[in-house]
Amino acid sequence: MKTAIQFILILILSSCASKKNIEKKNISEYNLENITENFDAKQLNYIGLKKYCVGGVRIEKPNEKDCKNCYSENDIYIFWTDKNKSYVQKFDNCSEFNTVEIFDFKPTEFLKNNSSELQTENIKRYQIDKDTYSTVSHSCFRNYTLNDGKTKYEKEFDIYDLTGEKDNLNFRANNNLKIIQLDKKLDDIISKLEKENRFERNKKTCYNNVYSS
Numbered sequence: 132m133k134t135a136i137q138f139i140l141i142l143i144l145s146s147c148a149s150k151k152n153i154e155k156k157n158i159s160e161y162n163l164e165n166i167t168e169n170f171d172a173k174q175l176n177y178i179g180l181k182k183y184c185v186g187g188v189r190i191e192k193p194n195e196k197d198c199k200n201c202y203s204e205n206d207i208y209i210f211w212t213d214k215n216k217s218y219v220q221k222f223d224n225c226s227e228f229n230t231v232e233i234f235d236f237k238p239t240e241f242l243k244n245n246s247s248e249l250q251t252e253n254i255k256r257y258q259i260d261k262d263t264y265s266t267v268s269h270s271c272f273r274n275y276t277l278n279d280g281k282t283k284y285e286k287e288f289d290i291y292d293l294t295g296e297k298d299n300l301n302f303r304a305n306n307n308l309k310i311i312q313l314d315k316k317l318d319d320i321i322s323k324l325e326k327e328n329r330f331e332r333n334k335k336t337c338y339n340n341v342y343s344s
Contacts, residue, residue: 186269198337201225
């Protein structure tokens with residue numbers, strides 16, 4: 132009887148361990164932290180941007196260009212300069228996309244010229260009066276990881292804090308920050324490239340190598 136109980140316990144523990152390993156393998160490694168660490172290893176200066184929203188409803192439709200059994204939850208873009216040429220590469224939580232050369236923006240130059248402001252300036256909350264702040268349950272956010280070759284630092288903000296020209300006491304100050312100027316410039320570049328369908332998913336990089344044929 133004792134031997135049978137021990138055998139059952141071993142089976143239960145083995146099952147739990149196997150389940151844990153499967154769960155680990157099903158977690159995508161395509162996140163901003165891991166991606167920027169790869170660029171750090173290459174000793175490249177870069178601007179990393181993650182765009183995502185919370186509190187809304189996102190409708191996903193099956194697409195033969197997408198990874199199988201993986202739905203895009205956020206978009207990540209890395210901008211960098213290498214050998215005097217500038218590039219952007221898109222990622223999401225499912226896979227990599229192709230690298231696109233850009234000609235109207237030099238990430239390294241922008242970092243060099245605005246390093247102090249980018250590191251010290253901060254977006255302030257949507258403020259209505261001295262003691263009152265405004266928030267919403269659904270909004271979109273920007274997470275930045277920047278590396279100018281000397282310092283690696285992060286910035287993040289809620290798009291809602293940039294709205295409210297008439298009611299938000301911090302509207303003008305927020306929208307004049309260097310990080311917001313950068314965000315608007317990158318948004319213009321990304322919007323143009325997305326409209327032209329320049330980003331093509333590399334289905335061979337779908338996490339766990341699971342992709343539709």
